[in-house]
Amino acid sequence: MHQLLKTEPCSMLLLGNEAIVRGALEAGVRVSAAYPGTPSSEIGNNLFQIHSECPELVYFEFSVNEKVAMEVAAAAAAAGLRSLTCMKHVGMNVASDAMMSLAYVGVGAGMVIVCADDPSIHSSQNEQDNRFYGKMSFLPILESSSPQEAKDLVKRAFELSEALELPVILRTTTRTAHVRGPVQLEALPDAPKGLGRFQKDARRWVLVPGTARLRRKVLLERFEQAGAISEGFEFNEIIGSGDVGIVASGVSRGYVWDALHDMDCTNQVSFLSLVMTHPLPEKTIVNFAQNKKMLLVVEELEPFLEEEIRGVLQKNGVTTPVYGKNGAYLPRMSEFNPAQVRAAIAKFLGHSLVQQGPLQLPDMPPLPMRPPALCKGCPHTETYNLIKEVVHDLGLNEDVLYPTDIGCYTLGVMPPIQMADYLICMGSSVGSSAGFSVSTHQKIISFIGDSTFFHSGVSSLINAVHQGHRFCLVILDNSTTAMTGHQPNPGIQYVPPEYKKTRVPIEQVVRGCGVQHVFKINPHKKDESLPVVREALSLNELVVIISESPCILYAKKVGGRR
Amino acid sequence: MKRMRLLFVGVGGQGTLLASRLLGEACIKEGIPVLLSEVHGMAQRGGVVESTVMLGGLKSPLISPGEADVLIGFEPLETLRAISYCNQNSVVITSLSPIVPNVVKLGAAQYPDVSSVFERIRSGVSGFYACDAEELATKAGSPKSVNVLLLGMLMGTGLVPVSLESMEETIKTQVKPKTVEANLKAFRTGVELVSGK
Numbered sequence: 209m210h211q212l213l214k215t216e217p218c219s220m221l222l223l224g225n226e227a228i229v230r231g232a233l234e235a236g237v238r239v240s241a242a243y244p245g246t247p248s249s250e251i252g253n254n255l256f257q258i259h260s261e262c263p264e265l266v267y268f269e270f271s272v273n274e275k276v277a278m279e280v281a282a283a284a285a286a287a288g289l290r291s292l293t294c295m296k297h298v299g300m301n302v303a304s305d306a307m308m309s310l311a312y313v314g315v316g317a318g319m320v321i322v323c324a325d326d327p328s329i330h331s332s333q334n335e336q337d338n339r340f341y342g343k344m345s346f347l348p349i350l351e352s353s354s355p356q357e358a359k360d361l362v363k364r365a366f367e368l369s370e371a372l373e374l375p376v377i378l379r380t381t382t383r384t385a386h387v388r389g390p391v392q393l394e395a396l397p398d399a400p401k402g403l404g405r406f407q408k409d410a411r412r413w414v415l416v417p418g419t420a421r422l423r424r425k426v427l428l429e430r431f432e433q434a435g436a437i438s439e440g441f442e443f444n445e446i447i448g449s450g451d452v453g454i455v456a457s458g459v460s461r462g463y464v465w466d467a468l469h470d471m472d473c474t475n476q477v478s479f480l481s482l483v484m485t486h487p488l489p490e491k492t493i494v495n496f497a498q499n500k501k502m503l504l505v506v507e508e509l510e511p512f513l514e515e516e517i518r519g520v521l522q523k524n525g526v527t528t529p530v531y532g533k534n535g536a537y538l539p540r541m542s543e544f545n546p547a548q549v550r551a552a553i554a555k556f557l558g559h560s561l562v563q564q565g566p567l568q569l570p571d572m573p574p575l576p577m578r579p580p581a582l583c584k585g586c587p588h589t590e591t592y593n594l595i596k597e598v599v600h601d602l603g604l605n606e607d608v609l610y611p612t613d614i615g616c617y618t619l620g621v622m623p624p625i626q627m628a629d630y631l632i633c634m635g636s637s638v639g640s641s642a643g644f645s646v647s648t649h650q651k652i653i654s655f656i657g658d659s660t661f662f663h664s665g666v667s668s669l670i671n672a673v674h675q676g677h678r679f680c681l682v683i684l685d686n687s688t689t690a691m692t693g694h695q696p697n698p699g700i701q702y703v704p705p706e707y708k709k710t711r712v713p714i715e716q717v718v719r720g721c722g723v724q725h726v727f728k729i730n731p732h733k734k735d736e737s738l739p740v741v742r743e744a745l746s747l748n749e750l751v752v753i754i755s756e757s758p759c760i761l762y763a764k765k766v767g768g769r770r
Numbered sequence: 771m772k773r774m775r776l777l778f779v780g781v782g783g784q785g786t787l788l789a790s791r792l793l794g795e796a797c798i799k800e801g802i803p804v805l806l807s808e809v810h811g812m813a814q815r816g817g818v819v820e821s822t823v824m825l826g827g828l829k830s831p832l833i834s835p836g837e838a839d840v841l842i843g844f845e846p847l848e849t850l851r852a853i854s855y856c857n858q859n860s861v862v863i864t865s866l867s868p869i870v871p872n873v874v875k876l877g878a879a880q881y882p883d884v885s886s887v888f889e890r891i892r893s894g895v896s897g898f899y900a901c902d903a904e905e906l907a908t909k910a911g912s913p914k915s916v917n918v919l920l921l922g923m924l925m926g927t928g929l930v931p932v933s934l935e936s937m938e939e940t941i942k943t944q945v946k947p948k949t950v951e952a953n954l955k956a957f958r959t960g961v962e963l964v965s966g967k
Contacts, residue, residue, distance in 0.1 A: 221794050223808075330809070353829070354805070387831045388791065388806035390798050462829030547834030566836035566854040567894055572887065575851050576879035578781065578871045580817035624876070 210258050213265075214393055222391040224384050225250035227355035228322060229258070231362030232266075232292050235318070236397040238404075239267045239284030241277035243663060244692035245296030246331040247385040248324035252294060253693060260706050264399065270695045273634075273663040274299035278306040278321070285315035285375070286413065288404035290366055294322035297338045298633065302664070304341065310375060311345045312423040313413050314430070317404070318366035319375040321347075324385045327508045327543035333614070333633060335542070337509035342377055342486040346431045349377045349486035350443075351458040355389045361443065361483065368437065372430050379485075381508065383459040383543060435487040443483035446496060450477040452557065453496055453528075455513060456506040457482045463549035464506050470550060473557060485513060490520050497521055497528040504556045505532035508543055531556065579622060587757035588617045588684050590731035592625045594755075595653060595682065598741045609650040613637035613665075615657035616691045616759075617684050627655070635664030641679040642672050652679035653745070658714060659689035659697040666717060672750055673722040680744060680751040685714055686759040694762045702758050704766050718752050725751040732757055771802060771931055773826035775833045776924075779852045780844030781869045782816050785917035788945075789842070790821040792921060796932045796940040797825065807831035816872070818848060825930070840929060842920055844903070845869050846884040853891060860895050863923045863964075864888070865903035865916060899923050899964050910959050911952030918945070918953045922960020934961060 211220070212230045222230065228251055232240070240259075242252035252270060259268035267284075271277035274295040281291035295303060300323050307321070323341070326332040342349040350365055352358035358380065365376040411419055438444075448468075454477055456464045461481050468474045480496050482488075497503055497517070505514040514532040521528060531537050537552040538544065547563055554561035582589050599608055612618060612628040613636065621628035630640050637654040644652050656665050661683055669681065687702045689695040696703065698712040718726050727744045729737035737755075744751045776793070780786035787808050797804035805824040822833050836857045843849025843864035856862060866884070873879045892898040901923070907915040918941060924930060925937055938954060945953050961967075 219798055221791065221798050221804075221806075383807060383831050386808050388794060388808065389804065459831065462831065466828055466830045543832075545832045545834045546830040547837060564836045564857045567856045567858065567860070567891070569853060569887065569890060569894070572850070572853075573882035574879070575847060575882060576871045576873050578816070578818050578847075579873075580782075581872055583816070623878075 210254070210261050212254055212258060213262070213396070215396060217393055217395070219390045219392050221388055222355050223250055223388050224352070224355045224358050224380060224386060226254055227359040227391045228362050228378070229254040230391065230393065231359035232320065233258070233396055234359070234394050235363045235366040236290055236400065237266055237292050238289035238400060239281060239291040240293065241269045241271045241280035242294045243271055243274045243277055243299060244689055244695045245299045245324070246692055247326060247380070247382040248294045248296050248299070248322060249692045251322060252695065256695070270697070272698060274303035275306050278303040278310065281319055282306065282310045282315070282375070284404070285317050285319035286313070287406040288316045290317045290319070292320045292322065294324070296332065297323060297325040297336055298332060298334065300338050300341055302634070307341070307347070307375070308345050309415055311347050312415055312420055312427055314373040314426070315369060315375055316373070318369035320362060320365045320369065320378055321375050322378045322380065325379065325381045325509070327381055330382050333631070335509060337512060338379060339486060339512045340510070346427050347374055347377050348372065348434045348484065349379050350483055351379050351485050352384055352483070353459055353461045355387060356391045357443070357483070358384065359391050364443070371437070372434055374430055374434070379458070381459055381543070431487060435490065438484045438487050438489040439491055441484040441489065444489065444492070445481050447479040447481060448474050448477050450475060451499070451501055452476065453478050453480060453500040453503040454506060454553065455480045455482060455503060455517065457485045457513060458508065460506040460508060460544060460549065463544055463546050464553065466546055467550040467553050471554065471559060471561070473559070476557060482513065488513070488516050488520065493517055493520050494524045494526055497526050500528050502529045502531065502556070504537060504553065505530060506538060506549055506552065507532065510540060580619060581622060582616060582619050583760060585760045586616070587686055587731045587755070587759070588620065589625070590734070590757070591682065591684055591755040592620055592627050594729070594731060594734065594737050594741050596627065598738065598745050599653070601742070602745060604651050604745070607650050609644055609648065609652050611637045611640045611644065611652065611654040613656040613660045615660055615684070617655055617657055620655065634660055635668055638665045638668035638672065638681060641681065642668065642675065642677040645677045645679050653682065654679060655682050655684055658683065658685040658687065658699045661714065662697050662699060666721065669718065669723065670721045678749055680753065682753045682755055683714055683718070685754055685756045686762070688759050688762040690759040690762060694759070694765060702763060702766050714754055718754065723750060723752050725749055726754070727751070728754045728756060730757055731755045771826045773828050774824070774839045774930070775828065775837055776823040776825070776840045776842065777833050777838040777852060777855050778821045778823070778842045778844070779848045780819050781848060782819050784819070784844045785914065786819045786844055787821050789917040789921045790823050792918070792937070792940050792944055793823050793924070793930070793932070795944060796936045799936045799940060800932050802931065803827040805829065805831055818851070820852070840924065842924055844916060844920060846888070847871070847881065850882070850884060850887060856895060858894060858896065861897035861927060861929060862891060862895050863899045863920060863927070865920060866900050867902050867904035867916070897927065899927070901963055906959050906963070907956045910955040912949060912956070914949070915953050915956035919956040919960040922957040923964045926961040926964025928965065
């Protein structure tokens with residue numbers, strides 16, 4: 209039995225992401241969908257396993273992208289079943305088209321959108337602060353700090369979602385998603401009976417302009433209600449009664465808490481620990497700030513709370529100064545660490561602080577780096593080497609541009625491969641190749657993985673066919689979504705025995721898009737592949753090479769079953 | 771209990787995360803407040819792996835430079851890389867079995883002479899315990915038990931208020947059944963190495 213399905217009450221050491229899944233199960237989630245992305249991936253992985261074990265309990269699918277996943281969860285919630293979707297921060301960019309208008313139609317049963325931000329860019333292409341999506345969409349945002357709180361908050365989020373008839377965003381960060389702590393398990397609901405039913409109502413669910421205007425009004429009313437709920441939100445708390453105030457959310461709450469204890473100054477400070485960070489509890493903040501000499505806002509990334517609070521205070525005629533990113537107490541860039549927050553609080557309180565100095569070791573020899581690299585025997589390395597050899601033979605070396613995409617193969621940017629020249633987002637290999645093909649005379653060879661191709665490469669490829677763009681797209685088909693931990697995608701040939709879904713072969717998709725020149729190679733068969741690659745790269749047309757060989761780690765895992 | 775910050779560093783595939791998780795599970799058994807953080811994702815492709823174990827009610831998942839009470843290095847180069855997290859009161863436990871990085875194999879860099887640096891570290895911190903963990907783990911039954919052997923060394927220092935019984939009980943329930951024997955042997959080897967019993 210899956211560990212998250214335990215029924216006896218006990219304390220378990222759970223990852224933040226596992227706690228979120230357990231919370232959803234305790235809340236009776238019925239439908240869930242996601243596209244994997246660090247640091248959110250373990251949520252989908254666990255739901256995938258649980259669905260495989262108990263399909264009746266909860267539906268889960270790895271959708272082709274975050275927008276589809278958002279729509280699947282939205283429809284379930286419209287049909288009266290509690291639903292959940294999760295994504296990494298940049299995944300919300302993809303899903304935002306659906307989310308912005310989903311806020312207008314709202315939900316019937318509760319819906320939770322878990323969004324995992326990645327301050328410090330541990331494994332992403334940027335460090336955007338997704339709390340701004342809450343502001344833009346008028347959806348409430350909750351931010352957890354510990355796994356226990358994450359579990360409790362998911363359950364509360366479902367109730368909140370039903371009270372407001374709006375999806376609720378649970379925003380995590382790498383350090384709350386990938387932190388592990390004790391979580392007290394509570395009862396799971398009885399096994400669900402039957403499915404939901406969608407009640408038709410075109411004046412609500414069909415966003416033609418007339419209805420959309422109506423629903424925007426409703427959304428603004430709901431947002432007012434959310435503000436009232438935020439005032440009394442039971443997870444927010446004020447600790448201490450000092451005459452200076454500190455406000456923090458998410459993982460920063462832990463840093464503040466530890467700093468105040470380390471510096472033994474809990475009695476000097478009043479600490480507003482915020483969990484519901486959008487909409488902000490205006491009255492609470494005014495009351496909190498009114499009798500304080502000054503406020504320090506401790507939050508990673510953008511001054512989201514800081515600027516909101518400053519606005520609220522200005523509106524209410526409160527002149528308490530607000531510091532944070534303002535006044536250079538804390539940076540906008542990167543995640544925080546305990547010493548940094550301690551130093552900011554010391555500066556704020558005017559304390560002199562003796563920080564424990566690191567061990568001084570003069571004459572430390574240079575330490576060779578250990579950058580992540582493609583695994584030994586990885587088929588991507590073989591494909592890169594084949595292309596490199598043919599490019600060299602054709603005398604193209606100087607003149608080739610390699611747009612690339614997001615997956616393990618992005619490591620092709622590292623020496624000795626170094627075949628990655630442009631990358632901005634999922635699917636950008638195909639779209640940017642189109643752009644380069646009309647703006648340069650350089651030969652364009654771009655790379656995309658199978659999962660990323662399904663995620664957001666297909667429509668760009670159709671565009672390239674229609675517009676007559678000329679480039680060579682290499683689809684690195686390793687039959688899995690390897691980078692995030694081997695999640696399935698529609699094209700996979702190698703599957704675990706219990707995976708019975710319909711396969712959508714990439715070659716058929718590519719031909720269906722209208723590509724005339726389609727080649728297929730097995731990168732491990734060098735002698736057979738070289739002439740094929742040579743022919744493909746000699747053409748000055750739109751060409752697709754499908755390089756097909758399973759990820760070696762994944763093949764080992766599923767035993768090479770085809 | 772006293773608050774305590776432990777930093778585990780190693781190379782992808784060494785079982786660094788499992789070791790910190792075993793310690794976390796044993797702490798739960800003994801009712802010690804514990805919080806762990808782990809590195810996931812890109813860093814696991816043969817890169818550096820770090821995890822923290824925070825004991826005694828700490829709510830910060832990360833450790834700042836100079837603030838680790840204990841550093842457990844699964845690989846000598848990685849111990850050196852993380853040494854700035856230590857201070858003069860820290861305890862350092864390290865394996866001496868190198869895992870040579872690719873850049874060194876490609877001839878683009880040199881693996882440093884670690885022994886002279888370790889001698890200087892030994893005299894700069896409050897406790898320093900090193901061994902050829904791979905050789906000892908192999909002798910105990912499996913080279914893969916390096917992680918549990920180092921965990922044993924940590925327990926041998928007596929710094930963590932978890933009983934050896936709880937730790938062994940945790941190992942028995944958390945590692946693959948086939949590897950229990952080798953892991954327990956490696957664990958005891960580690961304990962004895964440091965505590966002498």
